[in-house]
Amino acid sequence: MPAFLQRVNGPQTMGNGRAFWLCFAAVLLLAVGYPAVADPYDVGNVAYLLIFTLMALGLSLMWGYAGMFSFGQTAFFGVAGYSYGVISINLGASGALTLLCLLGGVAIAALFALLLGYFLVYGRVSGVFFGIVTFATTLALAAFFGQTAGPEWAIGTARFNGFNGMIGMPPLELPWSGEVIVLEGPALYYFVLALLLAIYLGLRALVNSRFGNVLVAIREDPLRTELLGYDVRKYQLAAFVIGSSLAGLSGGLYTAWGQFIPPASMGLPAAAMPIIWVAFSGRQDLTATMVGTFLLLLAFQTITVYSQQYALILMGFLLLLTVMLVPAGFFQGIGRYLVRLGQPRGASREDTP
Known part of the structure; x- marks a missing residue:
């Protein structure tokens, strides 16, 4: 446990001091108490936002830490x-069988990521071409599932239904004291919140471990890292599978939440969204990605109530501002500024994580 705590507070993530963890605990307490003061519909809606935050964390690991620009998060989202x-x-x-089905969906997405990632990584596809291939994979899957409207497009009793999307799957259920809790509304919210907390802390420990240090070295200079004796491709493939599996987990939870999955969840607008969330938030820090993505999703959903077109235009405008003004990301920039404010006078800039 001490080793885990040391890794959680490592140099590859911002927010390692007492003030950060006190704020973290306060926000967590507010999140735990939120269902007690909110409408069950709103609680279920917040659970929906947290589900997509998991996908953003996976992209942060791949793009921000390993330097692999993947445009294919929604491909694994849809597969799962x-x-x-x-x-x-x-x-x-x-009952518990639904949780096993969720794990099965994530496992299939992870296997798909392993196969695709193997050909990309060991084929030495990198840079913008990595993004192009993953993007093409996403669009190909969206096009394929979109044309599966006929009755012949079915596996057993499960029909794909073309552009209308697959329906009829059960929600997640959790056995508890001889009863079954259907994970909807507040129950789903607490389930997803617990998952998000565990994954966030686990990823913090991972990126601050030897594995994470090697990923950052690969991001900065893959050739030098390889000359130092590290199997660069093995680390890249592992990061790709982990990040894609988180997108798969997000897709499985979304499908169970809405009991519906359409091909549009893998289309062009959907595929672009994770890139915008992570770029705007700050791809090289997990905390910035998590907080920024959630707030951006909340704003996007609020605006979508009035106009989906304006919401999409806003997302594109925010991406343009990020690229032109703050390439590291707005929330990551704010976090670094707050860290510098908390440092004693005379501390060097290099001390800032």
Whole structure:
């Protein structure tokens, strides 16, 4: 446990002091108490936002720490979502079996990421071409599932339904004291919040471990890292599979939340969103990515109530501002500024994480 705590507070992540963790605990307490003062519909809606934050954390690991610009997060999101639907519908899943179906969907997405990542990484596809191939994969999957409207496009009793999307899968259920808790509304919110907390802390420990240090070295100079004796491709493939699996987890949870998964979840607008969230927030820090993505999603959803077109225009405008003014990300820049303010006078700039 001391080693884990030391890694959680390592140099590859901002916010390692007493003030940060006190604020973190306060925000967590507010999050835990939120369902007690909010409408159940709003609580379920916040759970929806937290689900997509998991996908952003996976992209932060790949792009921000390993330097792999992946445009394919929604591909794994969709693969896991459809897989959860197929497995759960055919098994007539209920109780703990729904959680096993979720794990099965994530495992299929991880296997797909392993196969795709192997050919990309060991084929030495990098830079913008890595993004192009992952983006093409996403669009190909969206086009494929969009044309599966006929009755022949089914696995067992689970039909793909073309552009209308797959329906009929059960929500997640959790056995508890001889009863079954359907993970909807507040129950789903607490489940996703616990998952997000565990994954966030686990990723902090991971990026501050030897594995994470090597990823950052690869991001900065892959050739030098390879000359130092590290198997660069093995580390890149591992980061790609972990980040893609988080997108898959997000897709499986989304499908169980809405009991629906459409091909549009892998289309061009959907594929661009994770890039905007992570770029605007700050791709090289997990905390900036998590906080920035959640707030950006909240703002996007609020604006979408009035006009989806204006919301998409705003997202594009924010990405343009980020590229032109703050390439490191707005929330990461704010975090670094706050860290510098908390330093004693005379501390060197290099001391700032």
